[in-house]
Amino acid sequence: xxxxxxxxxxxxxxxxxxxxxxxxxxxxxxxxxxxxxxxxxxxxxxxxxxxxxxxxxxxxxxxxxxxxxxxxxxxxxxxxxxxxxxxxxxxxxxxxxxxxxxxxxxxxxxxxxxxxxxxxxxxxxxxxxxxxxxxxxxxxxxxxxxxxxxxxxxxxxxxxxxxxxxxxxxxxxxxxxxxxxxxxxxxxxxxxxxxxxxxxxxxxxxxxxxxxxxxxxxxxxxxxxxxxxxxxxxxxxxxxxxxxxxxxxxxxxxxxxxxxxxxxxxxxxxxxxxxxxxxxxxxxxxxxxxxxxxxxxxxxxxxxxxxxxxxxxxxxxxxxxxxxxxxxxxxxxxxxxxxxxxxxxxxxxxxxxxxxxxxxxxxxxxxxxxxxxxxxxxxxxxxxxxxxxxxxxxxxxxxxxxxxx
Amino acid sequence: xxxxxxxxxxxxxxxxxxxxxxxxxxxxxxxxxxxxxxxxxxxxxxxxxxxxxxxxxxxxxxxxxxxxxxxxxxxxxxxxxxxxxxxxxxxxxxxxxxxxxxxxxxxxxxxxxxxxxxxxxxxxxxxxxxxxxxxxxxxxxxxxxxxxxxxxxxxxxxxxxxxxxxxxxxxxxxxxxxxxxxxxxxxxxxxxxxxxxxxxxxxxxxxxxxxxxxxxxxxxxxxxx
Ligand SMILES: Nc1ncnc2c1ncn2[C@@H]1O[C@H](COP(=O)(O)OP(=O)(O)O)[C@@H](O)[C@H]1O
Ligand SMILES: [Mg+2]
Numbered sequence: 231x232x233x234x235x236x237x238x239x240x241x242x243x244x245x246x247x248x249x250x251x252x253x254x255x256x257x258x259x260x261x262x263x264x265x266x267x268x269x270x271x272x273x274x275x276x277x278x279x280x281x282x283x284x285x286x287x288x289x290x291x292x293x294x295x296x297x298x299x300x301x302x303x304x305x306x307x308x309x310x311x312x313x314x315x316x317x318x319x320x321x322x323x324x325x326x327x328x329x330x331x332x333x334x335x336x337x338x339x340x341x342x343x344x345x346x347x348x349x350x351x352x353x354x355x356x357x358x359x360x361x362x363x364x365x366x367x368x369x370x371x372x373x374x375x376x377x378x379x380x381x382x383x384x385x386x387x388x389x390x391x392x393x394x395x396x397x398x399x400x401x402x403x404x405x406x407x408x409x410x411x412x413x414x415x416x417x418x419x420x421x422x423x424x425x426x427x428x429x430x431x432x433x434x435x436x437x438x439x440x441x442x443x444x445x446x447x448x449x450x451x452x453x454x455x456x457x458x459x460x461x462x463x464x465x466x467x468x469x470x471x472x473x474x475x476x477x478x479x480x481x482x483x484x485x486x487x488x489x490x491x492x493x494x495x496x497x498x499x500x501x502x503x504x505x506x507x508x509x510x511x512x513x514x515x516x517x518x519x520x521x522x523x524x525x526x527x528x529x530x531x532x533x534x535x536x537x538x539x540x541x542x543x544x545x546x547x548x549x550x551x552x553x554x555x556x557x558x559x560x561x562x563x564x565x566x567x568x569x570x571x572x573x574x575x576x577x578x579x580x581x582x583x584x585x586x587x588x589x590x591x592x593x594x595x596x597x598x599x600x601x602x603x604x605x606x607x608x609x610x611x612x613x614x615x616x617x618x619x620x621x622x623x624x625x626x627x628x629x630x631x632x633x634x635x
Numbered sequence: 636x637x638x639x640x641x642x643x644x645x646x647x648x649x650x651x652x653x654x655x656x657x658x659x660x661x662x663x664x665x666x667x668x669x670x671x672x673x674x675x676x677x678x679x680x681x682x683x684x685x686x687x688x689x690x691x692x693x694x695x696x697x698x699x700x701x702x703x704x705x706x707x708x709x710x711x712x713x714x715x716x717x718x719x720x721x722x723x724x725x726x727x728x729x730x731x732x733x734x735x736x737x738x739x740x741x742x743x744x745x746x747x748x749x750x751x752x753x754x755x756x757x758x759x760x761x762x763x764x765x766x767x768x769x770x771x772x773x774x775x776x777x778x779x780x781x782x783x784x785x786x787x788x789x790x791x792x793x794x795x796x797x798x799x800x801x802x803x804x805x806x807x808x809x810x811x812x813x814x815x816x817x818x819x820x821x822x823x824x825x826x827x828x829x830x831x832x833x834x835x836x837x838x839x840x841x842x843x844x845x846x847x848x849x850x851x852x853x854x855x856x857x858x859x860x
Contacts, residue, residue, distance in 0.1 A: 234740045234750065242732035532728045535689055536789065537717020537745040540709050628681075628690035631724065 236542065240549040243526075251554060254518060258558025258607050259565070261507035266566040266603040268500035272493060273595060278587030279489040287363045288454035289463045291480045292323060292470060298478050301452055302485055304337060305415060312337060314449040315477065322474045323453055328461035329470075333360040334450040336424055338443060351387055352419040353397065355427035355445075363454055364408070364421050371406030378426055380405035384417040397422065399440035400430045415587075424450075455479070489586060508610060515551060515614025523547060523622040524633075530622055531630025540623035547622055551615030552608055559607025563600045637663040637686060637797065637829070641695035644681050644852075655681040657852040658695070662859070665796070668823045668830040670840035673849030679833045680725075680801050682849070686831065687720050687799045688712045699797070717746050721790030721828075725802035727782045729774040729789075735761060736770040739788045746793060753792065760788035764818065780811035787818065797829045798822070805835065816842060 244251045286305065293301035297313040304311055317334060324332045336355035356364050358376055368382070372391045376382075381402050383389060393404045397420065408416055422430075431443040457466045463481040470479040523530070530543055538546075570577065574590070581588035591599065625633075642659040645652050656678040663669050671679050684690040686697050688704050697704050704715060722728075729738045736757055743753035761770055764784035774782055783803060790798055800819070804812035816832075816839045823830050832843065840846045848856035 234737055234744055236744060239730070239733070239741075239744065246732050528728075529730055531689075532724070532730070533741075533745075534713065535687070535716060535722045535724075535728075536742045537713055537793075539713035539745070542713075542745055626690050627688075628684040631689070631728075632680075 236546050237549055237553070240546055240553055243522075243550050244553060250518065254515065254554050255558040255561065257507075257511050257514065258555045258610055259562035261504055261511050261610070262559045262562030262603050262607040263566045264500055264507060264562075265504035265606055266563050266599060267570070268497050268504055269599045269602065270566070270570065270591065270596065271497045272501070273591045273599065274588050275489060275493045275497075275581070275586055277591055278581075278589040279485065281587070281589055286454065286482055287366060287456070288482055289457045290455040290466055290470065291482055291485075292319070292453040292455060292474075292477050293451065293480065295476055295478050298480060301478075301480060302488065304451075305482070305485060312444070313451055314445075315451075317448040317450045319474060319477060320450065320453045323455060323470055326466075326469050326473055328458050328466055329455055330458045331360065331362050331456040333357050333362055333454050334424065335452050335454065336427060336445060336449060337451040338427065338445060351384070352415075353427070354419050354421050355424035356421050357424045362456060367408045367416065368406045369409045372403075376405055376423075377403075378423055379403060380423070382406045382408060382421040384408050384419045385410040386417040387420065395420075398430050398434050398443050399437060400426075400433060402426070493586060508606060511610045512614045515555070515610055516617060519547065519551060519615045519618035520621075522550075523618045527622075527625070527630045527633040531625070531627045531633070534627035535631065544619045544623050547619035548612060548615050551611035551619075553611075555607045555611030555614075556604070559604045562607065563603050566603075567596075567600070636665055636698075636700055637661065637831070638698040639686065639695065640698075642682065642685055642692055642697065643694035644678070644685060644690065645693045654852050656685065656692075659852075659854055661847075661854070661857075663829060663831065665829055666823065666827045668820065668832070668842075668844045669847060670832045670834055670843035670845070671847045671849055672834060672837060672840045677849040678852040679849050683799050683801050683831060683833060687722060688716050689722075713745070717742055718793055719796050721793070721795040721798045723783070723786050723790050723798065723800040723803040725805050725833075727774065727779070728786050729782055731774050734771050734773055735766060735777065735785045735788075738774070738785055739792050741789060742793050748793065756794075757788070757792055760791050761785070763791070763822075764788045780807050780815075783807060783811075783815060784818075787815070791822065791826070791828075794826070795828065797831070800830065800832045802833050802835065804839070812836065812839070 291301055291305060294313055294315040300311040300313050314336070320332050320334045323329060334357050338353035338355065358365075364382060369385070370391050379402050381395070381397075381404055383404055385408055389395065389404050391404055391406055395402050395404060402422070410417060427443075427445065428447040431445040432447070434440050434442045455466070455470070457463060463483060467479040467481055471477065533543060533546075578588050639659055639661045642656060642661075643654070644656040645654050647653075659682060671682070673679050681690065685692045691705055699715065699719060702715070704712060707715065730741065733741065739757040739760055740753050743750065758767070758770065761767055764787055766781060766784055766788070769777060769781060774785070777785065787803075798819070804815050807815065819830055819832065820842065822828050830843070832840075834840050845858055846856075847854050
């Protein structure tokens with residue numbers, strides 16, 4: 231026989247009205263699952279966009295006016311789109327007060343890779359002389375300086391330093407690979423020296439055997455700008471837009487902010503739903519436990535007669551609620567985790583297609599989110615049962631025992 | 636030893652006062668077997684409940700072994716109920732979700748007693764009430780008489796000095812009723828337990844050391860007065 235304890239008595243009570251208990255467990259499970267999912271998604275997006283921004287190492291991204299959305303999505307979803315401005319813009323920006331570094335990048339059409347064994351990957355021309363956003367994330371590289379016919383590839387591209395590859399018929403050597411970031415912008419991109427990219431574009435116009443690369447020399451897509459320490463990005467934004475006509479300066483921090491708002495409007499409603507469910511469940515538990523307490527008034531009176539003090543009766547009721555909500559909470563979290571595990575890839579890619587960067591939180595973070603959701607589940611039980619439990623201790627044993635006589 | 640002084644209970648129902656128990660002064664010695672008879676509504680249950688710490692007197696005092704029980708806090712009073720008093724009610728008072736053995740062990744859940752000793756003692760008590768073969772049965776699987784015997788075993792499990800029994804045989808047939816009372820007498824002799832027994836059956840009441848008669852909240856007959 232099991233040890234006879236308050237918990238044991240509470241567990242036996244739960245089995246008494248099995249349907250009611252199961253319904254309650256499911257309700258708590260759904261609410262907890264919703265909470266767990268919404269926090270997990272929001273954390274993933276936050277992590278994704280924060281990484282995007284910090285990996286870039288730039289304060290501002292300057293793009294031609296009218297292409298703000300395209301510039302943002304190229305950064306966040308790693309889908310470089312084709313929009314161009316003149317390279318001379320970089321010099322103009324570099325001269326502005328408060329600008330510390332600038333570097334140009336050009337985004338190439340991404341669909342045309344007739345050869346090379348690469349999956350569909352992105353092609354970004356960067357300037358090795360001024361670059362401050364790509365090189366800092368090198369993982370492995372060849373033991374020689376970066377040359378004109380070298381490329382750097384993201385971690386998702388299945389190749390290693392020393393491999394040879396072809397881009398639009400041009401032979402190139404993989405010089406280095408980047409650390410895994412979880413962002414397509416870095417992970418699935420071939421970074422190629424900007425001058426080489428112009429040369430390849432010219433070659434494709436002469437060679438009808440390869441797909442054309444529609445880029446003209448001195449065209450760039452964006453200028454990445456790092457401001458001086460003491461200058462605020464929004465101040466710099468105004469200066470750049472004021473002095474260089476035809477461009478828009480996007481503070482990179484604001485990209486995270488925009489994404490947060492975008493995601494909040496999408497998944498904030500899930501969070502609100504789980505908050506509403508929390509309140510609804512807590513009220514429901516309160517109603518159910520009021521019923522339970524009055525149903526069992528005589529029993530509780532008998533427990534008091536045989537020596538249970540008020541505290542023990544209170545604990546018994548709370549325990550019953552906590553056991554129910556714990557089971558519901560664990561069920562909700564476990565099914566949430568299972569669903570995310572099962573659909574991990576499709577979730578990530580559907581976010582990417584929404585142009586929202588998505589990186590799964592670390593195991594520790596997922597554990598924390600689970601813990602938080604669990605606490606929320608248990609708190610439904612505690613808050614829901616606290617008033618009925620308190621009420622049940624107020625009645626004199628004599629009256630409780632005679633109740634319903 | 637139980638002593639009551641001017642024990643009074645007035646229930647207020649609406650704007651009417653019901654004097655359920657009026658100025659009862661009682662002395663019950665250790666090991667004494669006292670029976671109480673009286674009409675329905677004469678205040679027997681209320682009197683027993685005040686003595687057992689289940690309802691607070693409107694006036695007067697209850698001393699159990701010299702302790703003014705209604706001066707105790709909830710914790711101490713509960714402990715006293717747990718350790719010194721065993722209750723047997725007039726209805727089935729078992730917890731339906733627990734087996735006979737678990738019901739008998741239940742008082743130990745609220746005391747410091749070692750669980751193992753309690754389990755052994757619980758089995759002994761079920762043996763005493765001749766239900767060793769039904770220890771794993773649930774109350775719904777037991778007859779009325781068997782349920783009452785489980786309740787008696789539960790009342791005894793913590794070796795209380797006092798048993799308060801409120802019409803414990805009211806709903807049992809004649810044979811069973813006699814068996815239960817004989818069991819009480821046996822326990823009274825064997826364990827030196829003080830008994831305060833409310834019954835409708837005069838014949839059974841006569842078997843007690845002392846028979847009290849209650850009417851309209853007062854004790855109108857007490858051989859000791
Ligand atoms: N909780 C209560 N509220 C109001 N009146 C009560 C309550 N309990 C008992 N009474 C009244 O007190 C009187 C004594 O009741 P009780 O102690 O149950 O008597 P007995 O056990 O002798 O039948 C009765 O008139 C009864 O109606
Ligand atoms: Mg009565």
